[in-house]
Amino acid sequence: MSESLVVIGNGMAATRFVDELMQRSLGRYSVIVIGAESRLSYNRVLLSSLLAGEVGEAAIELKPRGWWNGRGVTTVDGQAVVSIDRRNQSVTLANGLCFGFSKLVLATGSQPVRLPKPGMDLQNVLTFRDLTDVAAMRRLMRKGARAAVIGGGLLGLEAAYGLAKAGVKVTLVHLMDRLMERQLDHRAAALLKTAIEAKGVEILLDTDTKRVSGKDHVTGLELSRGRSIPADFVVCAVGIRPQAQLARDAGLAVNRGIVVDDGLTTSDPNIFALGECTEHRSNVYGLVEPAYEQAKILARRLSGDHSALFAGSTLATNLKVSGVIVFGGAIYGKPFERCPPIRGRGRWCL
Numbered sequence: 001m002s003e004s005l006v007v008i009g010n011g012m013a014a015t016r017f018v019d020e021l022m023q024r025s026l027g028r029y030s031v032i033v034i035g036a037e038s039r040l041s042y043n044r045v046l047l048s049s050l051l052a053g054e055v056g057e058a059a060i061e062l063k064p065r066g067w068w069n070g071r072g073v074t075t076v077d078g079q080a081v082v083s084i085d086r087r088n089q090s091v092t093l094a095n096g097l098c099f100g101f102s103k104l105v106l107a108t109g110s111q112p113v114r115l116p117k118p119g120m121d122l123q124n125v126l127t128f129r130d131l132t133d134v135a136a137m138r139r140l141m142r143k144g145a146r147a148a149v150i151g152g153g154l155l156g157l158e159a160a161y162g163l164a165k166a167g168v169k170v171t172l173v174h175l176m177d178r179l180m181e182r183q184l185d186h187r188a189a190a191l192l193k194t195a196i197e198a199k200g201v202e203i204l205l206d207t208d209t210k211r212v213s214g215k216d217h218v219t220g221l222e223l224s225r226g227r228s229i230p231a232d233f234v235v236c237a238v239g240i241r242p243q244a245q246l247a248r249d250a251g252l253a254v255n256r257g258i259v260v261d262d263g264l265t266t267s268d269p270n271i272f273a274l275g276e277c278t279e280h281r282s283n284v285y286g287l288v289e290p291a292y293e294q295a296k297i298l299a300r301r302l303s304g305d306h307s308a309l310f311a312g313s314t315l316a317t318n319l320k321v322s323g324v325i326v327f328g329g330a331i332y333g334k335p336f337e338r339c340p341p342i343r344g345r346g347r348w349c350l
């Protein structure tokens, strides 16, 4: 009889893991994938392109329903796992259903951080993490609407670009003295600022957010130095944090993320973790490539190849703003004649 393997989270890491596992060990495990989002897994990286109207929703699906069915994988959508019982080796879902496991894989990803400032709980203060967020922005992004985007990292810039492209009047507010300060030096950041402004986004650097103003709904942002800007909605893109509470509640070792060793095993030998929810050798990755590398290694290990080990990953990413390409160590794009170097770590995690 096949062993029961439960995967919590149906995001990019989980999907790649199941794919890799099925290529090696079809039939060895009876696999159940439980996802909190009410749909099959999709390419989260393409949410920016979806917002900018450059791809349609159908294009971002990772695997069609038939792919999962064809491999005998049970998917449960729209249900969060609310607890893990390690002693009895079972998980409980929000609807009360329970599933037993002999092996458990946590792939719960990250959650967007909201600034701890007054007004952040008002209606129309949004984040940029999933399809629901994109749907909310799309409902509000009519021509002439005003939006404030907080955060001048990759996500903030991509959100601002997508909104501006739809005719929204966008002001991007950034605490630091340059955009993407973790990745870019001053010269590169200044070039990027010019390029983004050319897309119709107003950029305020060195500016802190004091509060979101409005009673029931957003009317604007109050900023440092007595300044304020009007806004019909706000997008908070100030960073992400590993979704590790479930693991913490189950008594697994958790620092910033769920602690895993080179075999992607947590502090419980029957429980594994991969993707953005993990912390490996003190690193928390906020990018998809390390998650994909982990997915392959874990699939190999659970298929019996114990020589497979994760030793860490390189970090490279690109900014998805058409005509402005920031990738790995250089900026390329129409506004620039040269490719200034990018200094830094390429990581966009808090």
Ligand SMILES: Cc1cc2nc3c(=O)[nH]c(=O)nc-3n(C[C@H](O)[C@H](O)[C@H](O)COP(=O)(O)OP(=O)(O)OC[C@H]3O[C@@H](n4cnc5c(N)ncnc54)[C@H](O)[C@@H]3O)c2cc1C
Pocket: 008, 009, 010, 011, 012, 013, 014, 034, 035, 036, 037, 044, 045, 046, 047, 048, 079, 080, 081, 082, 107, 108, 109, 110, 128, 129, 130, 155, 243, 246, 274, 275, 276, 277, 286, 287, 288, 289, 291, 316, 317, 318, 319, 320
């Ligand atoms: C707009 C945007 C643009 C991006 N662009 C890039 C890019 O250009 N390059 C790059 O490398 N990365 C990019 N990323 C990051 C990339 O999407 C992530 O690195 C990747 O999705 C991580 O995969 P994951 O499976 O670990 O997490 P996720 O894809 O977030 O999947 C985790 C899933 O687990 C679910 N979940 C959480 N808790 C539970 C629970 N208790 N029960 C059931 N389900 C649960 C969540 O709902 C989610 O669906 C971008 C992200 C965003 C939001």
